[in-house]
Every structure is written in structure tokens, then in C-alpha cells.
Amino acid sequence: MSGVPGGARVSTNPLRQLTIDQLRQRTSLKWREYPDCRALGLGDDPAAVFLDGGRVALNSGPAFGTGGDGHVRLNLATAPELITDAVRRMATAVAG
Structure with missing residues (x-):
């Protein structure tokens, strides 16, 4: 995973990042x-x-x-x- 501005982290694994993005969009939970x-x-x-x-x-x-x-x-x-x-x-x- 690599850091991005603002302290957010982005996965270098496209499937994992897609899963993370979908969870954030669907649950709005931290x-x-x-x-x-x-x-x-x-x-x-x-x-x-x-x-x-x-x-x-x-x-x-x-x-x-x-x-x-x-x-x-x-x-x-x-x-x-x-x-x-x-x-x-x-x-x-x-x-x-």
C-alpha cells in the first residue's frame, strides 16, 4: 500500500482497492x-x-x-x- 496526500492509503492490489472502495461507498462506516x-x-x-x-x-x-x-x-x-x-x-x- 502506498500513502497519498491527506494520510489516506491506497492499495497496490486493484481487487483489494476495489473491495475497499465498494465498502466505503455502500456502508459509509469507518x-x-x-x-x-x-x-x-x-x-x-x-x-x-x-x-x-x-x-x-x-x-x-x-x-x-x-x-x-x-x-x-x-x-x-x-x-x-x-x-x-x-x-x-x-x-x-x-x-x-
Whole structure:
């Protein structure tokens, strides 16, 4: 894969790049997102709160190094309905 301006990456394999392009066009989903949850007051590891209170398993931000406190890693490579349900359950966890 080679880099292009703006940090995007393009595959040198035409079939792989076609697949990536089709996924982006059809899903409009990102592969990962790192939400900043510090304003929610959930502590350094909000992933534990979302798992216990909303039954949503996220990656813990601190596991990704310096600056990860208060963040979670959310994989968005799934159906929009599942993301909607997960976010609803996360909101329930925050509301207590």
C-alpha cells in the first residue's frame, strides 16, 4: 500500500482497492473510532462502565498508550442497526 496526500492509503492490489472502495461507498462506516468520553465523568477506563452498564464491549483507551485515558475504541465495521443498538445501550449505561 502506498500513502497519498491527506494520510489516506491506497492499495497496490486493484481487487483489494476495489473491495475497499465498494465498502466505503455502500456502508459509509469507518473501521474504528476513538470517542473521547472524559466529559461524561466515567474515569480513565470508560470501557468498563459501558460493559457493566450497557453490555457493550469496547477496547479500553489506556491500552493504546499515552493519551488513551478517558477514551474507548469502537469498531464501526458492522451493520448500522448494531451500531444504533450499541449506542443506545451506551447511553443507558451513562444515565445509570
